[in-house]
Amino acid sequence: MSAAELEATATAMVAKGKGILAIDESTPTIKKRFDTINLESNVENRRAYRDLLITNPGGNEFISGMILYDETLRQSCSDGTPFVQALVDQGILPGIKVDTGAKAFALHTGEKITEGLDGLRDRLAEYKTLGAKFAKWRAVISIGENIPSHACIEANVHALARYAGLCQETGIVPMVEPEVLMDADNTIERCYEVTEMTLSALFKALDSQDITLAHVILKTNMVIAGKQCPIQADVQEVADQTVRCLLNNVPAELPGIVFLSGGQRAELATAHLNTMNANNPDLPWPLSFSYGRALQETCLNAWGGKKDNLAVAQNALLHREKCNSLACRGAYNPDMETLSGNA
Numbered sequence: 001m002s003a004a005e006l007e008a009t010a011t012a013m014v015a016k017g018k019g020i021l022a023i024d025e026s027t028p029t030i031k032k033r034f035d036t037i038n039l040e041s042n043v044e045n046r047r048a049y050r051d052l053l054i055t056n057p058g059g060n061e062f063i064s065g066m067i068l069y070d071e072t073l074r075q076s077c078s079d080g081t082p083f084v085q086a087l088v089d090q091g092i093l094p095g096i097k098v099d100t101g102a103k104a105f106a107l108h109t110g111e112k113i114t115e116g117l118d119g120l121r122d123r124l125a126e127y128k129t130l131g132a133k134f135a136k137w138r139a140v141i142s143i144g145e146n147i148p149s150h151a152c153i154e155a156n157v158h159a160l161a162r163y164a165g166l167c168q169e170t171g172i173v174p175m176v177e178p179e180v181l182m183d184a185d186n187t188i189e190r191c192y193e194v195t196e197m198t199l200s201a202l203f204k205a206l207d208s209q210d211i212t213l214a215h216v217i218l219k220t221n222m223v224i225a226g227k228q229c230p231i232q233a234d235v236q237e238v239a240d241q242t243v244r245c246l247l248n249n250v251p252a253e254l255p256g257i258v259f260l261s262g263g264q265r266a267e268l269a270t271a272h273l274n275t276m277n278a279n280n281p282d283l284p285w286p287l288s289f290s291y292g293r294a295l296q297e298t299c300l301n302a303w304g305g306k307k308d309n310l311a312v313a314q315n316a317l318l319h320r321e322k323c324n325s326l327a328c329r330g331a332y333n334p335d336m337e338t339l340s341g342n343a
Protein backbone atom coordinates (compact mmCIF):
# COMPACT_ATOMS: atom_id res chain seq x y z
CA MET A 1 0.00 0.00 0.00
CA SER A 2 1.39 3.41 -0.96
CA ALA A 3 1.45 6.43 1.31
CA ALA A 4 -1.60 7.76 -0.51
CA GLU A 5 -3.46 4.50 0.10
CA LEU A 6 -2.56 4.50 3.79
CA GLU A 7 -3.85 8.04 4.07
CA ALA A 8 -7.03 7.13 2.19
CA THR A 9 -7.64 4.17 4.51
CA ALA A 10 -7.08 6.26 7.64
CA THR A 11 -9.40 8.97 6.34
CA ALA A 12 -12.08 6.42 5.37
CA MET A 13 -11.97 4.94 8.89
CA VAL A 14 -13.21 8.25 10.31
CA ALA A 15 -15.47 9.32 7.43
CA LYS A 16 -18.18 11.75 8.53
CA GLY A 17 -20.92 9.97 10.46
CA LYS A 18 -19.12 6.63 10.53
CA GLY A 19 -17.29 4.69 13.22
CA ILE A 20 -15.65 1.37 13.96
CA LEU A 21 -17.30 -1.71 15.43
CA ALA A 22 -14.83 -3.52 17.71
CA ILE A 23 -15.49 -7.27 17.59
CA ASP A 24 -11.94 -8.34 18.40
CA GLU A 25 -12.62 -9.98 21.74
CA SER A 26 -9.94 -12.58 22.45
CA THR A 27 -11.14 -16.11 23.23
CA PRO A 28 -11.13 -15.54 27.04
CA THR A 29 -13.05 -12.24 26.67
CA ILE A 30 -15.74 -13.58 24.32
CA LYS A 31 -16.21 -16.47 26.75
CA LYS A 32 -16.97 -13.91 29.49
CA ARG A 33 -19.50 -12.21 27.18
CA PHE A 34 -21.15 -15.52 26.23
CA ASP A 35 -21.30 -16.53 29.91
CA THR A 36 -23.70 -13.60 30.46
CA ILE A 37 -26.19 -15.22 28.04
CA ASN A 38 -25.39 -18.80 29.15
CA LEU A 39 -23.94 -19.72 25.79
CA GLU A 40 -21.01 -22.07 25.33
CA SER A 41 -17.99 -20.38 23.75
CA ASN A 42 -17.11 -22.83 20.98
CA VAL A 43 -15.85 -22.14 17.46
CA GLU A 44 -19.27 -22.38 15.81
CA ASN A 45 -21.07 -20.16 18.35
CA ARG A 46 -18.35 -17.54 18.01
CA ARG A 47 -18.63 -17.76 14.22
CA ALA A 48 -22.44 -17.48 14.31
CA TYR A 49 -22.27 -14.41 16.55
CA ARG A 50 -19.65 -12.67 14.42
CA ASP A 51 -21.70 -13.59 11.30
CA LEU A 52 -24.67 -11.74 12.80
CA LEU A 53 -22.52 -8.66 13.50
CA ILE A 54 -20.72 -8.64 10.15
CA THR A 55 -23.73 -9.22 7.89
CA ASN A 56 -26.13 -6.83 9.61
CA PRO A 57 -28.18 -5.26 6.78
CA GLY A 58 -27.73 -1.49 6.66
CA GLY A 59 -24.80 -1.42 9.07
CA ASN A 60 -22.49 -0.05 6.40
CA GLU A 61 -24.33 3.27 6.51
CA PHE A 62 -22.85 3.87 9.98
CA ILE A 63 -19.80 1.61 10.18
CA SER A 64 -16.55 2.27 8.31
CA GLY A 65 -14.53 -0.64 9.67
CA MET A 66 -14.59 -3.65 11.97
CA ILE A 67 -11.75 -4.95 14.12
CA LEU A 68 -11.55 -8.72 13.97
CA TYR A 69 -9.72 -11.31 16.05
CA ASP A 70 -7.32 -13.77 14.38
CA GLU A 71 -9.87 -16.61 14.49
CA THR A 72 -12.61 -14.39 12.99
CA LEU A 73 -10.42 -13.12 10.15
CA ARG A 74 -10.18 -16.71 8.91
CA GLN A 75 -13.89 -17.59 9.26
CA SER A 76 -16.83 -17.34 6.84
CA CYS A 77 -20.52 -16.45 6.78
CA SER A 78 -23.15 -19.21 6.85
CA ASP A 79 -23.37 -19.01 3.03
CA GLY A 80 -19.62 -19.67 2.73
CA THR A 81 -18.53 -16.10 1.92
CA PRO A 82 -15.34 -15.32 3.87
CA PHE A 83 -15.98 -12.65 6.51
CA VAL A 84 -13.33 -10.41 4.98
CA GLN A 85 -15.06 -10.60 1.57
CA ALA A 86 -18.45 -9.92 3.19
CA LEU A 87 -17.01 -6.75 4.72
CA VAL A 88 -15.37 -5.61 1.49
CA ASP A 89 -18.65 -6.22 -0.40
CA GLN A 90 -20.33 -3.78 2.01
CA GLY A 91 -17.56 -1.19 1.72
CA ILE A 92 -16.44 -1.86 5.32
CA LEU A 93 -12.70 -1.94 6.04
CA PRO A 94 -11.44 -5.16 7.68
CA GLY A 95 -9.15 -4.59 10.66
CA ILE A 96 -7.29 -7.00 12.93
CA LYS A 97 -6.19 -7.00 16.57
CA VAL A 98 -2.48 -7.83 16.56
CA ASP A 99 -1.41 -7.60 20.21
CA THR A 100 -1.35 -10.84 22.15
CA GLY A 101 -2.74 -9.36 25.34
CA ALA A 102 -1.81 -7.33 28.40
CA LYS A 103 0.40 -9.32 30.81
CA ALA A 104 1.76 -8.58 34.29
CA PHE A 105 4.50 -5.93 34.07
CA ALA A 106 7.64 -7.26 35.76
CA LEU A 107 8.50 -5.63 39.11
CA HIS A 108 5.35 -3.47 38.97
CA THR A 109 2.44 -4.92 40.95
CA GLY A 110 -0.96 -4.04 39.49
CA GLU A 111 0.39 -2.86 36.14
CA LYS A 112 0.37 -4.42 32.69
CA ILE A 113 2.47 -4.45 29.58
CA THR A 114 0.99 -5.46 26.24
CA GLU A 115 2.85 -8.20 24.41
CA GLY A 116 2.95 -9.34 20.77
CA LEU A 117 5.97 -7.75 19.10
CA ASP A 118 7.84 -11.05 18.54
CA GLY A 119 7.07 -12.28 15.04
CA LEU A 120 4.76 -9.33 14.37
CA ARG A 121 6.38 -8.43 11.03
CA ASP A 122 5.52 -11.91 9.66
CA ARG A 123 2.02 -11.91 11.15
CA LEU A 124 1.28 -8.51 9.63
CA ALA A 125 2.47 -9.71 6.23
CA GLU A 126 0.02 -12.62 6.44
CA TYR A 127 -2.83 -10.41 7.69
CA LYS A 128 -2.21 -8.13 4.74
CA THR A 129 -2.59 -11.01 2.29
CA LEU A 130 -5.80 -11.98 4.12
CA GLY A 131 -7.17 -8.48 3.46
CA ALA A 132 -6.58 -6.48 6.68
CA LYS A 133 -6.38 -2.75 6.02
CA PHE A 134 -5.76 -1.61 9.58
CA ALA A 135 -4.48 -3.17 12.80
CA LYS A 136 -5.13 -2.46 16.47
CA TRP A 137 -2.90 -2.76 19.55
CA ARG A 138 -4.28 -2.00 23.01
CA ALA A 139 -2.13 -0.86 25.95
CA VAL A 140 -3.77 -0.90 29.38
CA ILE A 141 -2.98 1.76 31.97
CA SER A 142 -4.48 1.29 35.44
CA ILE A 143 -5.04 4.05 37.99
CA GLY A 144 -4.39 3.22 41.64
CA GLU A 145 -2.20 4.02 44.61
CA ASN A 146 1.15 5.10 43.17
CA ILE A 147 0.20 3.86 39.72
CA PRO A 148 0.58 4.25 36.84
CA SER A 149 4.35 4.32 37.10
CA HIS A 150 6.47 6.24 34.63
CA ALA A 151 8.03 2.89 33.72
CA CYS A 152 4.69 1.33 32.79
CA ILE A 153 3.66 4.24 30.56
CA GLU A 154 7.07 4.35 28.87
CA ALA A 155 7.19 0.59 28.23
CA ASN A 156 3.67 0.57 26.78
CA VAL A 157 4.07 3.59 24.49
CA HIS A 158 7.41 2.25 23.27
CA ALA A 159 5.67 -1.00 22.27
CA LEU A 160 2.82 0.95 20.63
CA ALA A 161 5.32 2.88 18.54
CA ARG A 162 7.19 -0.28 17.52
CA TYR A 163 3.94 -1.94 16.44
CA ALA A 164 2.88 1.22 14.57
CA GLY A 165 6.17 1.25 12.66
CA LEU A 166 5.81 -2.40 11.65
CA CYS A 167 2.23 -1.70 10.47
CA GLN A 168 3.27 1.26 8.34
CA GLU A 169 6.21 -0.70 6.89
CA THR A 170 3.71 -3.43 5.87
CA GLY A 171 1.17 -0.99 4.43
CA ILE A 172 -1.40 -1.35 7.21
CA VAL A 173 -2.83 1.61 9.14
CA PRO A 174 -2.08 1.34 12.88
CA MET A 175 -4.93 2.09 15.27
CA VAL A 176 -3.02 2.85 18.47
CA GLU A 177 -5.07 2.27 21.61
CA PRO A 178 -3.75 3.44 24.97
CA GLU A 179 -6.64 2.71 27.35
CA VAL A 180 -6.66 4.36 30.77
CA LEU A 181 -9.07 2.10 32.64
CA MET A 182 -12.18 3.51 34.31
CA ASP A 183 -12.60 0.72 36.90
CA ALA A 184 -11.09 2.39 39.98
CA ASP A 185 -12.31 5.05 42.44
CA ASN A 186 -10.33 7.96 40.96
CA THR A 187 -11.78 11.37 40.21
CA ILE A 188 -12.17 12.78 36.72
CA GLU A 189 -9.24 15.11 37.48
CA ARG A 190 -6.97 12.13 38.11
CA CYS A 191 -8.16 10.52 34.87
CA TYR A 192 -7.31 13.76 33.06
CA GLU A 193 -3.79 13.74 34.55
CA VAL A 194 -3.11 10.11 33.65
CA THR A 195 -4.61 10.39 30.17
CA GLU A 196 -2.50 13.49 29.56
CA MET A 197 0.71 11.73 30.72
CA THR A 198 -0.10 8.74 28.53
CA LEU A 199 -0.99 10.66 25.36
CA SER A 200 1.93 13.01 25.71
CA ALA A 201 4.34 10.05 26.15
CA LEU A 202 2.68 8.23 23.24
CA PHE A 203 3.16 11.04 20.74
CA LYS A 204 6.77 11.50 21.87
CA ALA A 205 7.39 7.78 21.27
CA LEU A 206 5.67 7.86 17.87
CA ASP A 207 7.76 10.87 16.90
CA SER A 208 11.04 9.38 18.10
CA GLN A 209 10.35 6.22 16.05
CA ASP A 210 9.52 8.29 12.91
CA ILE A 211 5.90 7.16 12.65
CA THR A 212 3.89 9.08 10.04
CA LEU A 213 1.04 10.59 12.03
CA ALA A 214 -1.05 11.16 8.91
CA HIS A 215 -1.31 7.35 8.73
CA VAL A 216 -2.29 6.68 12.35
CA ILE A 217 -5.70 6.54 14.04
CA LEU A 218 -5.84 7.10 17.81
CA LYS A 219 -8.27 4.98 19.81
CA THR A 220 -8.49 6.33 23.33
CA ASN A 221 -10.55 6.53 26.50
CA MET A 222 -12.73 9.47 27.42
CA VAL A 223 -11.69 11.53 30.45
CA ILE A 224 -14.11 10.25 33.03
CA ALA A 225 -14.30 9.47 36.77
CA GLY A 226 -13.57 5.86 37.78
CA LYS A 227 -16.67 3.68 38.22
CA GLN A 228 -16.11 3.45 41.99
CA CYS A 229 -15.73 7.21 42.47
CA PRO A 230 -18.63 8.65 44.51
CA ILE A 231 -18.58 11.84 42.43
CA GLN A 232 -19.46 11.18 38.82
CA ALA A 233 -19.01 14.04 36.36
CA ASP A 234 -21.98 14.98 34.19
CA VAL A 235 -22.05 14.60 30.40
CA GLN A 236 -20.97 18.19 29.79
CA GLU A 237 -17.93 17.88 32.02
CA VAL A 238 -16.79 14.57 30.53
CA ALA A 239 -17.11 16.08 27.06
CA ASP A 240 -15.26 19.28 28.03
CA GLN A 241 -12.40 17.53 29.86
CA THR A 242 -11.96 14.97 27.11
CA VAL A 243 -11.80 17.57 24.35
CA ARG A 244 -9.43 19.76 26.42
CA CYS A 245 -7.11 16.80 27.03
CA LEU A 246 -7.08 15.88 23.34
CA LEU A 247 -6.48 19.46 22.18
CA ASN A 248 -3.54 19.75 24.60
CA ASN A 249 -1.91 16.46 23.66
CA VAL A 250 -2.86 15.19 20.19
CA PRO A 251 -1.17 16.69 17.12
CA ALA A 252 -3.50 18.25 14.57
CA GLU A 253 -2.13 16.19 11.66
CA LEU A 254 -3.71 13.00 13.00
CA PRO A 255 -6.54 11.96 10.60
CA GLY A 256 -8.95 11.04 13.38
CA ILE A 257 -9.66 9.97 16.94
CA VAL A 258 -12.08 7.23 17.98
CA PHE A 259 -13.18 6.35 21.49
CA LEU A 260 -13.45 3.04 23.29
CA SER A 261 -16.44 2.75 25.62
CA GLY A 262 -14.53 1.18 28.52
CA GLY A 263 -17.58 -0.14 30.39
CA GLN A 264 -19.74 3.00 30.15
CA ARG A 265 -23.47 2.46 29.74
CA ALA A 266 -24.17 2.38 26.01
CA GLU A 267 -26.44 5.42 26.00
CA LEU A 268 -24.00 7.45 28.07
CA ALA A 269 -21.11 6.65 25.73
CA THR A 270 -23.28 7.98 22.88
CA ALA A 271 -24.29 11.10 24.82
CA HIS A 272 -20.65 11.91 25.65
CA LEU A 273 -19.57 11.63 22.02
CA ASN A 274 -22.55 13.68 20.90
CA THR A 275 -21.84 16.53 23.32
CA MET A 276 -18.19 16.67 22.27
CA ASN A 277 -19.17 17.03 18.63
CA ALA A 278 -22.16 19.32 19.16
CA ASN A 279 -20.10 21.78 21.21
CA ASN A 280 -16.89 21.65 19.18
CA PRO A 281 -17.62 21.85 15.47
CA ASP A 282 -14.11 23.05 14.56
CA LEU A 283 -11.77 20.45 16.04
CA PRO A 284 -8.64 19.56 14.03
CA TRP A 285 -9.72 15.89 13.78
CA PRO A 286 -13.03 14.02 13.49
CA LEU A 287 -14.14 12.45 16.79
CA SER A 288 -15.87 9.12 16.32
CA PHE A 289 -16.43 5.78 18.04
CA SER A 290 -14.79 2.36 18.11
CA TYR A 291 -16.91 0.75 20.79
CA GLY A 292 -17.07 -2.92 21.65
CA ARG A 293 -19.44 -3.33 24.57
CA ALA A 294 -21.40 -0.10 24.03
CA LEU A 295 -22.38 -1.24 20.53
CA GLN A 296 -22.75 -4.96 21.15
CA GLU A 297 -24.36 -5.35 24.57
CA THR A 298 -28.03 -4.90 23.63
CA CYS A 299 -27.50 -6.99 20.51
CA LEU A 300 -25.86 -9.86 22.40
CA ASN A 301 -28.66 -9.89 24.97
CA ALA A 302 -31.37 -9.79 22.29
CA TRP A 303 -29.70 -12.67 20.42
CA GLY A 304 -29.17 -14.91 23.42
CA GLY A 305 -27.53 -17.51 21.17
CA LYS A 306 -30.82 -18.31 19.37
CA LYS A 307 -31.29 -18.27 15.59
CA ASP A 308 -34.88 -17.07 15.96
CA ASN A 309 -33.63 -13.85 17.53
CA LEU A 310 -31.35 -12.91 14.65
CA ALA A 311 -33.48 -10.07 13.26
CA VAL A 312 -34.22 -8.46 16.62
CA ALA A 313 -30.53 -8.69 17.60
CA GLN A 314 -29.39 -7.13 14.33
CA ASN A 315 -31.95 -4.38 14.75
CA ALA A 316 -30.63 -3.63 18.25
CA LEU A 317 -27.11 -3.33 16.87
CA LEU A 318 -28.25 -1.10 14.03
CA HIS A 319 -30.00 1.17 16.50
CA ARG A 320 -26.82 1.71 18.52
CA GLU A 321 -24.78 2.21 15.36
CA LYS A 322 -27.24 4.80 14.10
CA CYS A 323 -27.31 6.67 17.43
CA ASN A 324 -23.51 6.84 17.50
CA SER A 325 -23.36 7.89 13.87
CA LEU A 326 -25.65 10.79 14.77
CA ALA A 327 -23.41 11.53 17.77
CA CYS A 328 -20.48 11.94 15.37
CA ARG A 329 -22.44 14.83 13.87
CA GLY A 330 -23.67 16.17 17.23
CA ALA A 331 -27.21 15.27 16.12
CA TYR A 332 -28.13 12.56 18.64
CA ASN A 333 -31.06 13.07 20.98
CA PRO A 334 -31.62 10.73 23.98
CA ASP A 335 -35.33 10.65 23.02
CA MET A 336 -34.27 8.38 20.18
CA GLU A 337 -33.67 5.68 22.78
CA THR A 338 -37.39 5.24 23.32
CA LEU A 339 -37.32 3.72 19.84
CA SER A 340 -34.74 1.25 21.20
CA GLY A 341 -34.41 -1.67 18.83
CA ASN A 342 -35.95 0.26 15.94
CA ALA A 343 -33.17 1.49 13.76
Ligand code: 5MM
Binds near residue numbers: 023027029067263290
Ligand atom coordinates in the same frame (compact mmCIF):
# COMPACT_ATOMS: atom_id res chain seq x y z
C1 5MM B 1 -13.87 -5.80 21.93
O1 5MM B 1 -12.95 -5.84 23.02
C2 5MM B 1 -11.58 -5.72 22.63
C3 5MM B 1 -10.79 -6.90 22.98
O2 5MM B 1 -10.42 -7.01 24.29
P1 5MM B 1 -9.47 -8.25 24.80
O3 5MM B 1 -8.19 -8.20 24.03
O4 5MM B 1 -9.32 -7.91 26.25
O5 5MM B 1 -10.20 -9.51 24.58
C4 5MM B 1 -11.02 -4.37 23.18
O6 5MM B 1 -9.69 -4.14 22.82
C5 5MM B 1 -11.83 -3.29 22.56
O7 5MM B 1 -11.54 -3.17 21.20
C6 5MM B 1 -11.63 -1.94 23.21
O8 5MM B 1 -11.24 -2.00 24.55
C7 5MM B 1 -12.95 -1.19 23.13
O9 5MM B 1 -13.96 -1.96 23.68
P2 5MM B 1 -14.98 -1.30 24.72
O10 5MM B 1 -15.86 -2.44 25.14
O11 5MM B 1 -14.14 -0.72 25.82
O12 5MM B 1 -15.71 -0.24 23.91
